Amino acid sequence: MKPNLILFAAATMAASPFATGQTTEPVNDWKPATSNQKGKEYPKVNSEGRVRSRIVAPGAQSVLLDIGAVKYPLTKGEDGAWTGDSGPQDEGFHYYQMNVDGAQVPDPNSLYFYGASRWGSGIEIPAKDEDFYALKNVPHGELREIYYFSKTSNSNRHAFVYTPPQYGKDPSQRFPVLYLQHGMGENETGWGNQGRTPLIMDNLIAEGKTKPFIIVMENGLDVGPPRPPEPKPADAAAPQPPAAGTPAPGGGPGGRRFNFDAFQKILIDDLIPYVDANYLTLSDQPNRAMAGLSMGGMQTRQIAPANLDKFSHIGIFSGGSIAPADVKDMEDFKNKVKLVFVSFGGRERGAAGAKTNAEALKEAGINSHYYESPLTAHEWQSWRRSVYQLAPLLFKN
C-alpha cells in the first residue's frame, strides 16, 4: 500500500466500522490461512480478504492486530482469548504483527518471514490467480542455501541459489542465470520464501512456458557500512520508489540518495565469479540477467546498465523505470540489452509513468515490456506476478 493510500486508509478506518468492531457482518466463509503454523486454526481469512485473529492473553488490557498500516482492536472473550477482524486486504502476502498492551510481537500462530526489517508474521490472502505459485506434483528444483567468501566484504556471505529440476542430470547441460534482488527492509530469504519463486519456476518449467535457468538471491543491503536508513515496519517493502520515469540515478524517496556501489562490487567481483565457478552456468553476457523489486529494482536500474558486458536482460519491479533519456549510448544499449522488463502494482503511483517510459523505450528500438499487476500495490503479489511474467521473456536469444 503506498504512503498516501496508507494515510487515507488510516483516516477513513478510524471512523469506519472496521476499526471499532464492525457493524456490518463479514462474509462467514472463514478458513485458516495457509501461512499459519501447522495445526493452527487462526488467523483465518475470508473471501473478502479480511483477517480474523485470535490470541490468548488473559491478563491483557488491549490487543491489536496491526496489518496494512492499520491497527484493529481485538475483543476479549470469556476464555481469555482475544479475537477480531481486519478490513479487506489485497490478494496475496502481507506482513503483520500483534500488539499486546503495547508490546509489538509476532503472532504465535503464523509462520515467520523477513521483511519490514524484522523476522515476523506474514499472512496469505487467497488470490484468484494463486495457482501459478501453488505447490504441485511436478518436478521440483532445489533452493540451495550457500555461504561463499567475499574478498570485498572480507566475510562469508549468505545467499540462495535456485536450480531447476533439470539441473545436473546431464552435467554437460548449462543454464543461464538471473540475479534477483529483494527490497529494502528485506533480505536474501524473501524471494525463496514469501516470493514463492521456486514454485513459480517449477510450475512454469513443467508447463514448458519458460527456459529453465538458475536464480541467485543475495543480500543487497547488508554490504557493510554505511547503510541506508531503515524504514519503519509496514506492510510493504519500503521505500516507495520515486515516481517512475524521473528518478535521479541512485535517488531515493524524500531526497535520500542510495549508494549501491558496495553491493555492485560484491556482485560483480565476488558473487558472479563464484557462481560461474561453482554452478553449471552459461557465463556469457547473453545468458545473464538482473532483476529486483523496489530497492532491488533501483539496484538493477543502476548496476545492469553500467555493466552491459555482464548483463543482457533487465527487470525492474516497483523500482522505477528506464526512459530513453536515461540511456547514455542508445546504440550500445540496443546492441547489448535483449530485454527491459518494468512492472508496477496497479495501485502504485509509479505505474502510469513507467508505462509511458516503457513505450518510449520500445519506440527507441528496445525490446521493452511493461506489466501492471491488477489491484495490487507495493507488495509481494505484484512481485510474484512480475517474476511469473518476466521468466518466459528471458534468454530467448
Add this chain to the structure above:
Amino acid sequence: MKPNLILFAAATMAASPFATGQTTEPVNDWKPATSNQKGKEYPKVNSEGRVRSRIVAPGAQSVLLDIGAVKYPLTKGEDGAWTGDSGPQDEGFHYYQMNVDGAQVPDPNSLYFYGASRWGSGIEIPAKDEDFYALKNVPHGELREIYYFSKTSNSNRHAFVYTPPQYGKDPSQRFPVLYLQHGMGENETGWGNQGRTPLIMDNLIAEGKTKPFIIVMENGLDVGPPRPPEPKPADAAAPQPPAAGTPAPGGGPGGRRFNFDAFQKILIDDLIPYVDANYLTLSDQPNRAMAGLSMGGMQTRQIAPANLDKFSHIGIFSGGSIAPADVKDMEDFKNKVKLVFVSFGGRERGAAGAKTNAEALKEAGINSHYYESPLTAHEWQSWRRSVYQLAPLLFKN
C-alpha cells in the same frame, strides 16, 4: 532438561533469588546473543549462561521470560521497556518464549526455530567448544530445500539435503548418505538450523576429520494420521526416551507407544529411492547410515535394525540404546552392522544404562561407540556434539 530436573528446578527457582529479581549480582559481561535478529542488542548473555531479556511493553502488567521450564519476571523501566535475567543455562541452544500479560509469544528480538511443536524463539548460550560449529572461511557445502512426491503419503514432502563442498565438482564421484532425524515436536528444519549440521560437516571436512557424505533430513512426525500426542512446549525436544537399555521396541515414555511404520514406509519406499535416483550417492548398504535424536533415535533404533539390507551404520542420540538382548540374530547383525553409535547428555537419566549396553554390545563383537556430552541434558548441544563425534566414525569400511 529432563522432566524430574524441570520439576526440581521449578520448585527451587520459585524460592530462589533468580525468580524474584536476583539479590546476587550477575557477572557484568553481557553480550548480544548470536541468535538475535540482526542489529538487536537484546537478549544478552553473560559468562554464567544467564539470559538478559528486554521487551518494550508500556501497557503491560506482567512480563515473563520463559526459558528452561522456568518463568522469570521482568521489571518495567521508565521507558516502558521490561528487563530481567534468567538463571544460568546450559551451554548451547535453548528454546524460549516471552509471556506478556498471559500471552505466550515469540521474542521479537530473536531468530526463530522450530521445536517444542512451534516456530518460536531460540537463544545461543556461548559454549567452550563452539568452534566446531562456527561459520569459518572454509569450503562450504550446500543445504538444499527439496520437495519430492511420496506415493505412500500421496503428497509432496519437504526435506533438506546437505551436500558436501566436493559434491558435483567431479560428476563421477559419488558419496555415502546419512539419514538424520529430528526429535518429537521438531521437524525437518532442526538439524540444518539450530543443529548447525552443515557448518559442523564443513569444518570436519576442511580439517580432514571425516569422509565427505550426503545428509538427508526428513520430517519423521508429519506422516499422516494417526500421530503420536504432541508434547507441551519446553526447552528440550520431548519426549524423554525411556531409561536406556530397557525400552520396549517402539515404547514411549509413560507407557505411550509410538508407531513408526508410516515413516518407515516413506523412508524405505519413497525417500531413499528418490535420493539414490537424484543425487550422486553410493547406494549400497555399506554406504548408508541412519541416525536421529530423541524420537529420531527411537525411529533409528526401530527402522535400521529391521532393514539391515539398507543400513550399515546406526546412530542413536538421547533416544535409547541397543543391548545384546535386543538383537534378534547376532551373527547377521555382526555381519551387516559396521557401527552402533549411542550418545546421551551427561545430565540425562539414560546415560549410565546406555553406556553399559554399549559396552556389552562391544563385548558381543559389534563396533560399538558410546559418547556422553559433558554438562548437557536433553538439548541441542548434546546433539551437535553427537553429530560431531559420529561423523568421523562413519563409512570407514
